[in-house]
Amino acid sequence: MTNDSSYMSTTYPILYSFRRCPYAMRARLALMVSNRVCELREVVLRDKPQEMLDVSPKGTVPILIDVDGRVLDESIDIMLWALEQHDPEKWLIPEQGTVAEMLGLIAEFDSGFKYHLDRYKYPERYAGVEARVHRDEAAVYLEKLNAKLNGTKYLYGNNVALADRAIAPFVRQFAHTDKNWFNQQPWYQLQAWLTGFTDSEIYASIMHKYPKWESGNAGVVFGRS
Secondary structure, three states, X not given: OOOOOOEOOOOOOEEEEOOOOHHHHHHHHHHHHOOOOEEEEEOEOXXXXXXXXXXXXXXXXXXXXXXXXXXXXXXXXXXXXXHHHOOOOOOOOOOOOOHHHHHHHHHHHHHHHHHHHHHHHOHHHOOOOOHHHHHHHHHHHHHHHHHHOOOOOEOOEOOXXXXXXXXXXHHHHHHHHOHHHHHHOOOHHHHHHXXXXXXXXXXXXXXXXXXXXXXXXXXXXXXXX
16 A cells, blocks of 8 residues: 655545544545545644635534545445445455444444543543543443454454444553553454554554645645545
8 A cells, every 4th residue: 555645736536634643544544445535634632724614614524625625524424435436355345244333333332431531541631530430431341342352363354344443543542541451451353463463564664754734735645545
């Protein structure tokens, strides 16, 4: 997989992104694997460009604006948009289970797990929060993943699928909050799964650093080209 960082010379869909945001990571993963080239605009969340707020006032990333002007501002919608056009690794055709089952697991993590992850990683943002309590609550979700990985390399069989790539960025964020604690847990399958993700070529390809996008400037080419 390649990631051409030359500046744009043609019209592509526009992607507002923030490198470390797990929601933006999952969108970039799907765009990369599906060969959907876009104009990436790296933003700083404390200084959001007006152009981004104009198309999606909620002000979160990722946001994709298709060439026809359609706006997608939910990460899963962007993943599905890309993969429904081109899915060479069959992320939407799991070896086990169904797309509906994968979307159900992803929704579970986007709600319950993410709630506890935020309070574990950023306890100073929430009054009266004890990080350890939320770490332990989030761990229940990870134990479920570890059990699901018992006997298969990925969450829905021995081939990577949508759920793996949608959930892994959030597990990575949890693990990095306290790497020593995470590595000491008896989650051997989960730890191997996460290492496989962070050591992968596609992960490296979506984590290049880009300068902050400034209004009036072109973005950079992102994706295979």
